[in-house]
Amino acid sequence: MTETRDPVTPEPVTHVSGTSDGAPFATALTFRQHHLTADEPHALGGANAGPPPFAYLLSGLIACTCITLRMYAARKDWPLSGITVEADYHHLPDGAYIDRVLHFTGDLSDKQRARLADVAERTPVTLALKGASDIRTRLGA
Numbered sequence: 001m002t003e004t005r006d007p008v009t010p011e012p013v014t015h016v017s018g019t020s021d022g023a024p025f026a027t028a029l030t031f032r033q034h035h036l037t038a039d040e041p042h043a044l045g046g047a048n049a050g051p052p053p054f055a056y057l058l059s060g061l062i063a064c065t066c067i068t069l070r071m072y073a074a075r076k077d078w079p080l081s082g083i084t085v086e087a088d089y090h091h092l093p094d095g096a097y098i099d100r101v102l103h104f105t106g107d108l109s110d111k112q113r114a115r116l117a118d119v120a121e122r123t124p125v126t127l128a129l130k131g132a133s134d135i136r137t138r139l140g141a
Contacts, residue, residue: 023047029056057129058087061098064125069102069116080116081106098129 018038020027025046029036038053040046062085073080082105090097102120104113120126
């Protein structure tokens with residue numbers, strides 16, 4: 001049976017599937033030809049077979065930040081030779097936040113470094129996380 005899409009619903013930007021049917025929490029993730037595993041650490045009852053879900057969330061943010069800033073610097077012909085991004089997820093009783101730190105290598109001016117930090121605030125994944133994307137859950141066949 002072929003699934004038909006609502007004509008007003010755009011095609012997804014990306015699609016990932018996950019299956020959990022073995023170890024208590026281990027989840028096999030598939031994106032095209034890429035295979036990853038998510039799990040919880042031993043302290044939370046998992047087998048520590050892969051990074052936990054929030055590590056993947058931060059990984060997406062970090063990857064998007066690096067890619068976007070490299071593209072931006074290349075278009076501007078700026079001497080950005082490398083980027084390292086660190087991120088921590090903090091969950092507090094009154095909310096949550098992500099602390100992101102940008103490290104640039106290359107002969108960048110203070111103005112260029114500040115502009116890259118400003119651009120980081122508007123990367124696609126940053127905006128998706130800040131906007132708390134609407135999640136629509138439905139049952140499959």
